[in-house]
Amino acid sequence: MSLRNAGVVTLGRQAQRRAPDAVALLSALPVPMVVLDAENRFTYANHAAEHFLGVSASQLAQMKLVDLVPPDHPAFMLLAQVRQGEVTVSDHDMTFESPRLRKRGIAVQCAPLPEEPGSVLLVLQDASAARALDRQLTFRSAARSVTSMAAILAHEVKNPLSGIRGAAQLLESSVGDADRELTVLIRDEADRIRALVDRMEMFGAKPIEHGGVNIHRVMEHVRRLAQSGFAAAIRFTEIYDPSLPPVHGNRDQLVQVVLNLVKNAAEAIASGGVANGEITLITAFQHGVRLAVPGSDRRMHLPMVVAVRDNGPGIPEDIRSNLFDPFVTSKSSGSGLGLSLVAKIVSDHGGLIEVDSRPGRTEFRLHLPMLADDAAAAG
Numbered sequence: 001m002s003l004r005n006a007g008v009v010t011l012g013r014q015a016q017r018r019a020p021d022a023v024a025l026l027s028a029l030p031v032p033m034v035v036l037d038a039e040n041r042f043t044y045a046n047h048a049a050e051h052f053l054g055v056s057a058s059q060l061a062q063m064k065l066v067d068l069v070p071p072d073h074p075a076f077m078l079l080a081q082v083r084q085g086e087v088t089v090s091d092h093d094m095t096f097e098s099p100r101l102r103k104r105g106i107a108v109q110c111a112p113l114p115e116e117p118g119s120v121l122l123v124l125q126d127a128s129a130a131r132a133l134d135r136q137l138t139f140r141s142a143a144r145s146v147t148s149m150a151a152i153l154a155h156e157v158k159n160p161l162s163g164i165r166g167a168a169q170l171l172e173s174s175v176g177d178a179d180r181e182l183t184v185l186i187r188d189e190a191d192r193i194r195a196l197v198d199r200m201e202m203f204g205a206k207p208i209e210h211g212g213v214n215i216h217r218v219m220e221h222v223r224r225l226a227q228s229g230f231a232a233a234i235r236f237t238e239i240y241d242p243s244l245p246p247v248h249g250n251r252d253q254l255v256q257v258v259l260n261l262v263k264n265a266a267e268a269i270a271s272g273g274v275a276n277g278e279i280t281l282i283t284a285f286q287h288g289v290r291l292a293v294p295g296s297d298r299r300m301h302l303p304m305v306v307a308v309r310d311n312g313p314g315i316p317e318d319i320r321s322n323l324f325d326p327f328v329t330s331k332s333s334g335s336g337l338g339l340s341l342v343a344k345i346v347s348d349h350g351g352l353i354e355v356d357s358r359p360g361r362t363e364f365r366l367h368l369p370m371l372a373d374d375a376a377a378a379g
Contacts (some may be wrong), residue, residue, distance in 0.1 A: 038118025268312030
């Protein structure tokens with residue numbers, strides 16, 4: 001495949017002498033690209049495609065597309081449209097699922113290759129990172145709305161609530177037995193509302209101290225708490241990277257985040273009636289994740305990954321998109337504030353939170369900043 005045939009235009013003879021060939025260019029691109037012939041056999045795959053499909057180029061050369069996806073997959077319809085009309089066709093949010101492959105939210109672009117009749121170039125783009133960032137903006141918005149709500153509740157509700165409770169106590173001693181039940185009900189309900197407002201106050205925009213935190217001590221502390229209480233009957237598995245540097249964060253708040261996620265996992269396993277309940281705690285180092293810091297031009301590097309995985313029934317489809325909004329819950333007795341608080345704390349740390357859920361496997365992943373070298377040296 002020449003540069004001219006590939007449609008690449010250079011800027012003069014000197015540039016032509018320096019330019020690599022088209023195959024080298026395609027191989028270097030970080031976007032997965034494959035070429036299928038008229039029989040949908042793989043005739044080319046760049047390095048990114050090998051990684052994306054989980055199959056080497058030499059193996060792909062012996063395979064057809066139907067070996068990776070079922071014959072009724074929408075990709076075959078796109079290929080037929082390209083070959084019939086000799087036009088570029090694209091589709092978004094496509095799912096590739098088979099025993100060999102599991103990818104969701106994939107954007108697919110198909111283009112004909114005029115020099116090779118029947119052959120089609122497929123460009124596969126994983127939009128999961130963009131969706132994660134979009135969800136993070138949503139989570140931050142939810143956290144800000146809860147913070148504002150907490151301030152309003154604390155100021156406007158707690159004072160009159162104290163008066164209502166005090167009046168109920170005074171009435172309790174001067175009414176008959178039948179009416180005394182009503183005064184007790186008023187007092188108990190006032191206490192319940194006050195407890196809810198107290199929980200909301202945790203969302204207040206109070207400054208917190210950040211420093212170097214050994215994330216494995218946080219995970220071990222949460223595991224011990226869980227196994228000695230609410231998750232005593234659940235098996236824990238730990239997959240840790242012992243070489244991780246300290247996380248830049250607040251230890252107490254990180255304990256609160258992980259404990260909340262583990263408790264949710266344990267409750268999901270119990271409510272789903274899973275016989276062999278298992279919670280997996282994971283830490284890892286991952287390059288390449290960066291997030292803009294609101295209000296500045298700085299970008300936060302988030303290489304520290306902390307994950308909590310369970311084998312429960314999964315998160316109901318109808319609440320996944322609003323999972324971190326306040327008062328959204330699938331529990332009959334839940335307040336729907338736990339994951340909102342998680343989202344706020346992660347946002348306060350400048351981090352990113354992701355969720356991947358399906359029946360039998362739910363995983364919450366936190367991407368957190370590590371302690372800078374100069375701060376670590378100073379500490």
